[in-house]
Amino acid sequence: MTDEAGRRHRELSEQIEGASDAYYRDGTSPLADAEYDGLLAQLRELEEQFPELVTPDSPTQRVMGRASGDLASYDHLQRMESLDNAMDHEELAAWADRIVRDTGALPALLCELKVDGLAINLLYRDGVLERALTRGDGTTGEDVTPNVRHIASIPAELTGTDEFPVPALVEIRGEVYMPTAEFESLLEEQRAQGDKEFANARNTAAGSLRLKLDGVSVTADKRAAAVRRLGRLTMVCHGIGARDGFEPAAQSHAYAALAAWGLPVAPTVKVVEGLPAVQEFIDYFGEHRHDAGVLDHEIDGVVVKVDDVALQRRLGSTSRAPRWAIAFKYPPEEVHTLLKAIAVNTGRTGRVTPFGVMEPTKVAGSTVEMATLHNFHEVARKDVRPGDTVILRKAGDVIPEILGPVLALRPEGLPEWVPPTTCPACDTALVEQKAGDKDRRCPNHRDCRAQVVERINHVAGRGAFDIEGLGYEAAIALHQAGVVANEGDVFDLTEESLGRVPLFTRAPKKGEEGPQLGANALKLLANLEASKQAALWRVLVGLSIRHCGPSASRALATRFGSMEAIRAATLEELADTEGVGAVIGEAVIEWFDVDWHVEIVEKWAAAGVRMEDERDESVERTLEGLTVVVTGGLQGFTRDSVKEAIITRGGKAAGSVSKKTDYVVVGENAGSKAAKAEELGLTILDEEAFVRLLAGGPASLDG
Missing domain, CATH: 1.10.287 (Helix Hairpins)
Structure with missing residues (x-):
């Protein structure tokens, strides 16, 4: 490699x-x-x-997503899997061929629409709704039960029939979404009230479902508005997880039971024979997906499932997705629109990115006015010019992109776009990071207003300190007021300094003199104080070290335990850390070589930000010098906790199997690493043996 x-x-x-x-x-x-x-x-x-x-935590090997710290989280009784995608008809046919190869013939297939919403898992015990969880990472989801109780289509109690009595326990999987008509009505209300409009129906549904209704920042008005939005949501079921007292023979049989229990099932679900019938279903809804009266929601594809449950079990799953189902994704939609201008902005790392400003254009169900052009090289390669009619694609119904100009419609003599040579925020001359770099960057990292504001905002992001009340608007206000020169000043904020920022003050009431500190200021100060106890990996992420995201930061924090140890580490020690490597190691060393970067760390430490993780000294280093590879899922460990268990005991949690590997731990749905371990004659452990190894080292495995 x-x-x-x-x-x-x-x-x-x-x-x-x-x-x-x-x-x-x-x-x-x-x-x-x-x-x-x-x-x-x-x-x-x-x-x-x-x-x-390939490692167990590679995005190809697991269900993406995770639960946040804002809401309580619980494990699903049965893991919620993701779906593999077919991006064209050939990939769909290849999936069908694998089904035939494994079962001997193509069985009946169930087709259903892939709703663009938020996955939900409802747990009913004795017919009563006990808990509603988001999908999260497939194993653990966020508890959104109070919010779900405001959605009329989700019953608090199941009904039953003679044919389908209510089971003792059942997990119902589905998609929560906001119907198109409800979203358009909501936008009309926002326009009439002069409020900021929501971006799209999915974002609105996801944000409403995940809002903590009893949160300290939720006012009575905000809660009432959120409850009204929740009332606009609905759900459609698409599966069953754990169950006790019901065993369907087919997916369609399960859907019939769901309907009998009073749960919403899509009327468009269809069981068909043969791939041509599947293609007919896909083509019909691809053509009519935006037609009034056909669908009440946005879709981004069609899900195709083997209907027979016994065959589903036989086909099984990979580490992240069932082999018996696939999602056919519709190609991105394209329209023509007028490109009025090309503008640029400067990001957190100094990268200057061009974007198109267009005539407002309806595409994929929403109005678009801006679209990405990626970098200066792409603008030149596509030869896009202000005044062009351009091809706009809203890829995957989410992010708009300009594909190129319609040359036949280009006005005669239209000049090429000339990219700026200086930063739009601070007027510093732009440079290449290295020879031949397609990006142009502002090197004024310390003082460039745009970069500083983005970094302050990044400090508060969920991947870093997760500080509520310190968003992009607050970052701008703090910097403009001169209260925060850069991210190093964030944890030094006081009531007195926030009192100089209009965003954090309110008009005086009767009997008061001058502007008064607002409730948002007091809340921000409380959140900042709590954030000082954040884990070391979050502090590392907050420093905006290039390439050093959450995964690498976790690895560094787990191995070294303190900021001081990370700063003292050599390039070889950093690069040897599992999940880090030479590129990130060099970036860490280069970052700490800059004086004003070190000042940020020192300011945070002086303000009380914790610079080391607490370690359990009672944990014996039973794996000192040993290399352990874990493949597949373990019942008693998460992806992160199994790594931590190995590293804190002195071992190396490797991601690949080699002759140097001492032990390979094999869990559920283990991949090719288990086969390679057998081929190399390595010691293979199950989870029970692994637990013994952690407790007592290699000697515990004797006999």
């Missing part, structure tokens, strides 16, 4: 994890659906070329 392959694998994984985290937490994402799928496909191809890159 080359260093370049390892670097690319980390880069792709970080992009996918970041987009997934945003998507499942907030209903938003920096990547379009199609872009996300494309990155995942690239990652799979890379892992096929270099199998040693």
